[in-house]
Amino acid sequence: MENLDIRSLYIEELTQELKAIGLPAFRAKQIYEWLHVKLAENYDDMTNLSKDLRTVLSDKFPFTILEEVDALHSETDGTIKYLFRLKDDRVIESVLMKYHHGNSVCISSQVGCRMGCKFCASTIGGKERDLLPSEMLDQIYRIQALSGERVSNVVIMGTGEPLDNYDNLMRFLKILTDAQGLNISARNITVSTCGIPDRIRAFAKEGMPITLALSLHAPNNEVRKQLMPVAAKYDLKEVMDAFEYYYEMTGRRLTFEYSLVEGINDEEEHAKELSKLVKGLNCHVNLIPVNPIKERNYKKSNNKKIQNFKNILEKNRINVTIRREMGADIDAACGQLRKSYIDKNSV
Numbered sequence: 001m002e003n004l005d006i007r008s009l010y011i012e013e014l015t016q017e018l019k020a021i022g023l024p025a026f027r028a029k030q031i032y033e034w035l036h037v038k039l040a041e042n043y044d045d046m047t048n049l050s051k052d053l054r055t056v057l058s059d060k061f062p063f064t065i066l067e068e069v070d071a072l073h074s075e076t077d078g079t080i081k082y083l084f085r086l087k088d089d090r091v092i093e094s095v096l097m098k099y100h101h102g103n104s105v106c107i108s109s110q111v112g113c114r115m116g117c118k119f120c121a122s123t124i125g126g127k128e129r130d131l132l133p134s135e136m137l138d139q140i141y142r143i144q145a146l147s148g149e150r151v152s153n154v155v156i157m158g159t160g161e162p163l164d165n166y167d168n169l170m171r172f173l174k175i176l177t178d179a180q181g182l183n184i185s186a187r188n189i190t191v192s193t194c195g196i197p198d199r200i201r202a203f204a205k206e207g208m209p210i211t212l213a214l215s216l217h218a219p220n221n222e223v224r225k226q227l228m229p230v231a232a233k234y235d236l237k238e239v240m241d242a243f244e245y246y247y248e249m250t251g252r253r254l255t256f257e258y259s260l261v262e263g264i265n266d267e268e269e270h271a272k273e274l275s276k277l278v279k280g281l282n283c284h285v286n287l288i289p290v291n292p293i294k295e296r297n298y299k300k301s302n303n304k305k306i307q308n309f310k311n312i313l314e315k316n317r318i319n320v321t322i323r324r325e326m327g328a329d330i331d332a333a334c335g336q337l338r339k340s341y342i343d344k345n346s347v
């Protein structure tokens with residue numbers, strides 16, 4: 001049988017597991033704190049446990065941490081992009097972004113992705129596997145340990161579709177926001193999805209005030225289908241209804257992500273149609289100039305077009321910002337670093 005993944009357990013479950021080998025509850029508390037607050041790399045770090053106990057634990061519940069393979073530092077804005085190796089030798093990427101309001105980490109939720117968005121590097125090799133809760137947590141833990149920076153915000157916007165790895169995502173979010181763990185406020189967490197209606201509805205019922213971002217990228221289903229295969233499966237109306245339901249249940253302002261792709265979704269008529277689509281919603285639109293990847297022929301809209309697009313939304317009194325391109329000098333678009341690593345290392 002596979003070993004139990006001790007770092008994916010809730011404290012209550014950990015307490016039970018340790019009780020089964022004769023350990024009292026206060027030990028579970030200490031160990032949980034080592035794992036999730038003091039960010040231990042191994043049992044030998046846990047200096048308030050006896051050597052014998054550390055040996056027992058490492059036999060019974062072995063764990064390994066993510067291994068840093070590479071870290072790229074942006075010259076322009078301090079962004080650091082990390083490439084981590086998992087236990088099974090696969091690699092994932094995560095990003096640390098430094099803002100005035102605090103440090104934000106962008107994590108991956110899967111190894112690869114099966115959603116197939118046309119402009120995205122993460123989806124080219126398909127999905128290899130889901131990430132475990134501990135592997136999602138560890139991206140934040142290692143970045144905090146390696147950079148010496150305190151992480152206050154987390155965005156699940158790296159490689160993968162988080163709602164396609166639903167149970168692991170929920171467990172990850174509950175441990176991340178646990179007062180006895182790293183205790184990151186749910187209000188400082190954003191989950192980004194390509195839009196899977198039944199999962200959005202389930203997520204709405206979890207009772208966590210997390211910001212949900214919808215990767216919209218088009219004002220209607222026809223244009224959306226050109227960029228996102230998922231639009232062929234779920235009609236935009238169905239996705240928007242689920243998204244509104246998320247607002248009703250959580251009261252969290254909705255975020256729309258809209259990557260501007262030259263000649264596809266960046267015309268004035270698209271901006272007008274988008275204004276109509278989101279009018280009346282408590283929402284924010286993030287315009288992202290698409291980051292071209294070499295495998296595809298998509299181009300970034302020019303600045304004038306982007307500005308014009310924004311002006312039309314503003315005229316319609318839609319909250320809108322053009323997303324700053326963090327770390328553009330270090331392959332910061334979703335999946336690019338991982339993809340170039342895999343290309344370089346495969347024969």
Ligand code: SAH
Nearest residue numbers: 120157160161192193194215257290291334
């Ligand atoms: N699967 C989730 C989260 C990961 S992608 C989702 O679809 O939201 C995070 C965001 O980056 C999404 O809005 C995605 O569409 C966008 N994105 C991916 N590749 C991009 C690129 N090359 N240029 C601009 N935005 C991109």
